[in-house]
Amino acid sequence: MSKLGNLGARLYRGEVGYDFVGKRKIWYAVSILITITAIVGLAVRGLNMGIEFEGGAVFNTPKTSVSVAKAEESAEKASGHDAIVQKLGDDAMRIQIAGVDIDKSDQIKAALAKDLDVKAADINADLVGPSWGEQIANKAWQGLAIFMVLVVIYLAIAFEWRMALAALIALIHDITITVGVYALVGFEVTPGTVIGLLTILGYSLYDTVVVFDSLKEQSKDLTKQTRFTYSEVANRSINGTLVRSINTTVVALLPVAGLLFIGGGVLGAGMLNDISLSLFVGLAAGAYSSIFIATPLVADFKEREPQLKALKKRVLAKRAAAAAKGESAEGPQSADSENSDDSDGYDGYGDEGPQDSASGDAAPAAVVGPRTQPASRGRGRGRPSGKRR
Structure with missing residues (x-):
């Protein structure tokens, strides 16, 4: 556990990291493949709609020795x-x-009473008309649509429209995968399923908003420096919240897995499957989309802006010039150069380039963002000599 905590702290400080945004084409391809599989399953097998949507009857019988197959x-x-x-x-x-x-x-009730060897009066029958089931289905779709609209409006106000669009695509991705799994597995779709879908969409948004908030904070005044591109800052935001996302997802999945596999599978409480499957698949898909879909999409959208496109050219040109001189991409660091024009007044990422904490050498390509220094190392800054006291 201490090693995991250490890893989380190092990810947060930018000492280590994985290039999620740089490999976004791989994640896009994987997501498209999964989504196509879900759509094909939905088209071929269709959804097993419950009587709440199609109309029908439910008969609850008293204790009987007749097998399920016979009934x-x-x-x-x-x-x-x-x-x-x-x-x-x-x-x-x-x-x-x-x-x-x-x-x-x-008529059905009487036949069941005879075959199951129980009294007809002891069988409880609940009837659902097809028109009522259609109303339930329409209400479910309306609720989902209203949820999506409110989410987009909120994210557009709290962050910006590009983040709202990326979050909406991630939500549609999660819904498609979850519905496709229901079609492939053949589980019944009930109002509990709809409740589960709305629940996992909220959870998926929670994870996405955490990353977006970190990205918004770290990208302030980004165009005033020439050390990092927007994609690299986005990648740093993902890595900084990665362990938190994994921990919260695992903790949420454990009880849902208990409901699905133990309650629904071992104990035979089939009604738990209605909500537990949508929660289990949706939570996993939501965590995946928050890391691999939503933030990389924001980086793609943002780097089409003229300012950030120009910033990327400046950053790459500076690194190419440094490489031609045989220097590191960030250039040599010294007490005198820390306040030079190289930093462009932008100190949101520490004062060193991407380095490995053990050797101080240039970090591999997967490591994005520099190491944040302890507060004590910056005490001498701003003084003419640059010395610490």
């Missing part, structure tokens, strides 16, 4: 439609039949 066969024979049977904890059963004519409910 399913009996329900399909009596109704003429596919049936979903779930075993409950006290050997009771929940029999769900979609698309059933409400007028046939009494």
Whole structure:
């Protein structure tokens, strides 16, 4: 654990890091491949919509010794439609039949009572009309659309429209993957699924906003210096919040995994699958999109601006000139040069170029951003001699 804490501190200070933004084309390709797979699964298999959306009947039976397979066969024979049977904890059963004519409910109830060897009066029947199910579906889509609009407005006000657009693309990416997994797995889509989707979208935004806030802070007055491009600053923001994102995602996934695999799989509480699968897939997809999609997209959008495009040219030209002279990309550092024009008055990233903490040599390409120095090392700055006292 101490090693993980050490790594987190070094990532935050910029001593080590991974070039997420520089390798963004790889992440884009992976995301496109996953999204296409999800869309194909959705088109081929479709969604297994619950009766709340399609209409139908749910029959809750008392304790019975009849097997699930036998109950399913009996329900399909009596109704003429596919049936979903779930075993409950006290050997009771929940029999769900979609698309059933409400007028046939009494007939189906009587047939089930005979085949399951229970009294018809003890079977509880809940009926959902198709028009009501359609209203529920429309309300779900309206709620999702309103959520998206509010998110874009908030991010555009709090940050800027480019970040809002990147966050929206990441959210659509998360929804598509989650819905595609539901189609491929065949789990039933219920109002619980919609609640799970809205929950994971909020969680995904939380992670994204944390990175955006760090990026906004670190990119202030960026064009006044010639040491770092916007993409490098964006990459530093991702690395600085990486361990936090991983920790919060793992902590959130553990209880959801318990609901999905133990509650739904081992204990057979199938109703937990409705919400737990959307939470599990959505949380993982949200953490992925926050790191690999949203911030790299912002970097792509921002570096199309004339000012930041010109900044990138200046930074690369300066590094090429330094390399031609046999110097490091940041140039030699000394007490006299720390206040020279090379820093351009921009000290948001420390006073040294990208270095390895052990050797002081130039860091590898994956390390972006310099090492932040302890406060004691800057005490002599601003004095004519540059000496510390």
